[in-house]
Amino acid sequence: MSSPRTAVVTGASSGIGAATARTLAAQGFHVYCAARRTDRIEALASEIGGTAVVCDVTSKESVAALAETVGDRLDVLVNNAGGAFGAAPVAQGDADDWRRMYEVNVIGLMQVTRALLPALVASGAGVILNVGSTAGRTAYEGGAGYTAAKHGTKVVTETLRLELWDQPVRVCEIAPGMVRTDEFALVRFEGDQERAEAVYAGVAEPLTAEDVADAIGWMVTRPVHVNIDELVIRPRAQAAQHKVHRVHD
Numbered sequence: 001m002s003s004p005r006t007a008v009v010t011g012a013s014s015g016i017g018a019a020t021a022r023t024l025a026a027q028g029f030h031v032y033c034a035a036r037r038t039d040r041i042e043a044l045a046s047e048i049g050g051t052a053v054v055c056d057v058t059s060k061e062s063v064a065a066l067a068e069t070v071g072d073r074l075d076v077l078v079n080n081a082g083g084a085f086g087a088a089p090v091a092q093g094d095a096d097d098w099r100r101m102y103e104v105n106v107i108g109l110m111q112v113t114r115a116l117l118p119a120l121v122a123s124g125a126g127v128i129l130n131v132g133s134t135a136g137r138t139a140y141e142g143g144a145g146y147t148a149a150k151h152g153t154k155v156v157t158e159t160l161r162l163e164l165w166d167q168p169v170r171v172c173e174i175a176p177g178m179v180r181t182d183e184f185a186l187v188r189f190e191g192d193q194e195r196a197e198a199v200y201a202g203v204a205e206p207l208t209a210e211d212v213a214d215a216i217g218w219m220v221t222r223p224v225h226v227n228i229d230e231l232v233i234r235p236r237a238q239a240a241q242h243k244v245h246r247v248h249d
């Protein structure tokens with residue numbers, strides 16, 4: 001029997017990452033669930049028959065250990081680790097928040113990609129899927145630190161696709177809009193539940209992590225000659241970043 005296809009998902013401890021790990025496992029992949037929170041990824045890995053790898057994508061040593069665990073062949077890399085920290089206007093911007101966002105959404109993605117690229121090439125049909133955002137397509141007030149970082153994710157993806165043009169590796173980006181997860185808005189607003197709730201107020205059906213995972217599962221399983229360069233996915237209620245249909249009682 002041939003060995004199963006393998007996938008690495010970073011930021012697998014919650015939200016889109018955890019949902020993607022489940023989706024890929026259901027598609028037959030052996031999934032390396034990489035994230036910082038050991039208890040969460042161990043529970044997930046045991047649920048889906050995958051492998052938990054404690055990994056902080058911003059640490060070179062940690063990423064090297066991930067590559068060591070994965071070995072010399074990998075089919076799919078989902079660079080999902082990322083996030084927004086703070087929502088201050090530029091005039092009140094917090095440099096540490098901005099640095100953290102660039103570290104995780106851009107530099108972390110590069111480090112993981114760099115470390116796993118030889119194994120993806122060795123598979124003969126690798127896929128790199130970067131989780132960007134509609135924040136990488138537009139600007140909005142209070143979002144500059146995050147939108148700048150997610151524009152970075154987009155541009156790094158485009159650059160990598162050019163650089164790997166003669167290699168057997170596809171390079172894709174998914175750019176989700178409003179996705180309701182347990183942590184994204186809560187982390188952004190430093191635990192302020194009320195502000196986090198307000199993001200989704202009156203929106204009947206924001207996307208779920210599973211909706212995004214479903215799209216990722218589709219993108220990475222296209223025939224090997226088909227590269228989905230980018231896919232923007234939003235809830236029907238969000239026609240554009242600022243144009244959201246909300247119904248209040």
Ligand code: 8X3
Binds near residue numbers: 133135176179
């Ligand atoms: C999250 C989308 O609208 O909060 O990546 O920028 S948004």
